[in-house]
Amino acid sequence: MSVKIALFITCLADVFSPRSGIAMTRVLRRLGHQVDFPTDQTCCGQPLLNNGFAKDAARAARAMCGVMEGYDAVVTASASCASMIREHYPRLAAEHPDILTEVAARRLVSHTFEFCEFMLGRGGVPAGCRWDGVAAVHRSCHGRALGLTDEAERVLGRVEGLRLVGLANSEQCCGFGGTFSVKYPDLSAPMASDKVSALRASGARWLVTGDTGCAMNIQGACRRAGLVIGVRSVPEIIAEGLGLLPREGGA
16 A cells, blocks of 8 residues: 655765665655655754753754654654654653654654665565675664664565675674764774674675664775775665666675
């Protein structure tokens, strides 16, 4: 059944990986959904909340709730920003009811989805999707806050020609953590190095992850360590596999 979708493109994706948003749009439209990009959307408020500015985060949440009103689903490739909405908006509403109402917060929470969980709930990858390569999946920490486990692997498992390999200590954070990597570089850098070691040992030529921050952090660490590896989001692999986007680069 076709649904009316609001595409939520995160701040980092907007600047550093807009192709993932293009891929999401084309894949969801291929599935028959009506996809819109509300142009007034801004930040979900997570950086504000993480740095102690809860009232400002509540104001950002109020703006997001208003912009995303009237859609059947809000879909994003970022588990981090999806978890901000689903995990923290109700708390912000409870603590700052003069800024954000509980009704508005819970309404947005009820129909906000990470891309892979939405795909699995709507029939998965269309037939005929082929993407040849050996890839490893990095599960971002915020996926656990959403209750996500192997959704990305299950989606990608339906892509012909793609061989997935496991990563050692796959549950370990990559060290990005938004402002964590800026505030605590001495802790963040070794965590990223651990990911590089795991990728090197896995034999993967591609890294797949939904959160742009994780992708940038791991890819940068790989480059500094001399490990050549391509990075893709799940929507990009599906879009390329269906011929909706040209395949770029190589690893």
